[in-house]
Amino acid sequence: MEKTFAELGLDEHILRGVEALGFTTPTPVQEQAIPAVLAGRDVLASAQTGTGKTAAFALPILQLVAPYSQAARTRQAEAAAAGGGERDGGPDVLADAVEGAEGASLSAEVAEDGSIATPKRRRRRHHKKASAPAAESEPTSQPAGEPSAPTGDKPRRKRRRKKKPAGEKASTAERRAADPNAHPFGPFALIVTPTRELAAQIEAVVSVVCEQTGQKAVVVMGGTKFERQIRELEAGCDLLVATPGRLIDLMEHDHVSLADIRCFVLDEADRMLDMGFWPSVRRIVAALPKERQNLLFSATIPPSIKGTVDAMLKDPVVVEIARVGETADTVEEHLCPVTQGQKTLLLEGLLAHEVEGQVPDRVLVFCRTKHRVDDLERYLRKAGVAVDVMHADRPQKAREKALEKFRAGKVRVLVATDVMSRGIDVSGIDAVVNFDVPMDPEDYVHRIGRTGRAGATGQAYTFVAPDEISPLREIEYFTKKLVPVWDLEGFDYDSTRIVPNPGRSATKATRSLFSGSRSRGRGMSGGRYGRHY
Structure with a gap:
């Protein structure tokens, strides 16, 4: 239940x-x-x-x-009511609230003014008390125009301060000094x-x-x-x-x-x-x-x-909840062998491909670099696809706007880098396309996890070129399952593409310390071409 x-x-x-x-x-x-x-x-x-x-x-x-929140607000309210004067009960209120929290304890002390006195703040408070003058009316023996020095210490040099231009805001320290209760x-x-x-x-x-x-x-x-x-x-x-x-x-x-x-x-x-x-x-x-x-x-x-x-x-x-490397059951994974030069054409064809009678309305595409993202955006825009991008070089306002447009359905395709694979929380993403195979297997899990959320079914397509077989195999070892090969119907694939062996293993082979060393460098019968490979 x-x-x-x-x-x-x-x-x-x-x-x-x-x-x-x-x-x-x-x-x-x-x-x-x-x-x-x-x-x-x-x-x-x-x-x-x-x-x-x-x-x-x-x-x-x-x-x-x-409890800490309530105590802090009580302290602020009492400070406001006192008009900056002495606040009665502030420390007691804070202590009572803190002691009342189950399983909570503060290592810091409660200061006289009701604030939480951490070791750093206690040192500052002690220094202020030690260096403060005994009374404002007490006469001083220092010559006029020279700064007073603490007893027993060398005279301090007067610190020069730049004059602020008119209209410039005061610093944080100056605002705190102006209002000690703030x-x-x-x-x-x-x-x-x-x-x-x-x-x-x-x-x-x-x-x-x-x-x-x-x-x-x-x-x-x-x-x-x-x-x-x-x-x-x-x-x-x-x-x-x-x-x-x-x-x-x-x-x-x-x-x-x-x-x-x-x-x-x-x-x-x-x-x-x-x-x-x-x-x-x-x-x-x-x-x-x-x-x-x-x-x-x-x-x-x-x-x-x-x-x-x-x-x-x-x-x-x-x-x-899930073992390391496990992907969601609601995501249907597809492996798309293709050459690097045909990736953009395959993506364009995939956007027109119908799944269960309809083309995908919201597609998230991941590329390995920011330059790849920008290049793909230009290609799709010329092809008439409503597209936007997200990567680290984009201003925060532009990133927020792109994500909002993607959520609202104003753009059909959002192209992003891996840094976005953990920050895009958009419901209803129909498909995720790995335009480039991620180098980190964990990023693959995060990428395809952007679809198939909240119990809905999602599609994940991974474009793998001949030079990306190695990171693909690392992903399959990490997830402990093979990504099934899938071809787009009617697409004219280049003959130089490499289709992974359907009988390949999802378990990484382990070799002994001296495995393969005896046959290395002995011609075609040994080394990587030998029968033991």
Whole structure:
């Protein structure tokens, strides 16, 4: 019997958000992950794309940080009521709220002004008290025009400051100095994700829930204005969703502190922990409190990142809905052997091909490079196809506009690079075309997972040229199944194409340490041409 969201332990505020999202029954990953997160456990979850992983971590962490959210708002309200004067009860309210949270604990102290005093903030507060003058009316023995120096220290050189042009906005530090009570609260939970599209996808879920809970989520990512994100952070937030690059920029300029983070989520953990993103992730993790809850979610958790995962998590609950490399049953996979020169013609013919009596209305095409994306867009546009593109060189506004047009059906084909394979959440995609075979087998799983979502059937076509046989075989070894060969009826294929052997194995052969060494270099009877190959 299927459980309901209420049976998973979610409170009434979160359940109202669930209802607003239109969710009725939890998916398997939600059913297993949500109780574990609410219990305060670290979680390692892998599930196929389109199975509701975002809600599986977003719903429970918003509930977990609710006591901190309430305490922060109480403190702000008391500060506003006091008009900047002494605030009675602020620290007590925060302490009571924090102590009342089940399974939650703060390693930081509560300061006299009601703020959460982390070690870094305590050092700053101590320095300010030590260097402040005893009284404003106390006479000074310093000569006129010279700066005063702290007792026992060498006189400090007066710091030169550039005069701001008229109309220029004050810096964050200056705005805080002008209003000492304008201390931002939070964030108490952090979600780090690799792409802007995924960040926007998470925002779409958490914003609906926050409307019901009264909490605030802030999204920071590249391609958008710094000042707006800084203003949102200065107003305080409960949940921060970020891409690594922009988050590090904000941290370096002291616009955000991660000292109060209680829940840390790494979305698409396999991509975030590989060599490309790992240096940035390591810097972010180093800025987090040691006592925190860690959640790692992804469609695949390959063995290559197991060591890093084990180091980050403490006695985690493992939620594995699908084995590594497993593709969705709702996706029909097709392998299309073709030469490189005929790929564009084959795609054009495929767009006119009828499946179950109709041509595909919404097609997502993946290319290996940005230049391939742009070249294919020009070709399709000349052929009269409504098309748009998404890749890293496109401005964020252009990427958002292209995705919105694709969702609305204003463009029939969206051509993208692999960086978009994890951030395109569009329902009703009829077909995914791998115009180029992905070099990473995990990207193949993510690519074809863009179709066949929410129980619908989708088509996946992979164009394989002679020079792409090797990455194709790695995909089949990874998924542990063969992609069936499929030919477009009536298409005149080049005779130089290579059709894979239908009797090939989906299991990678293992060789002994000295396998093949005895026959290497002995003519046609040995080496790669020998009978043992």
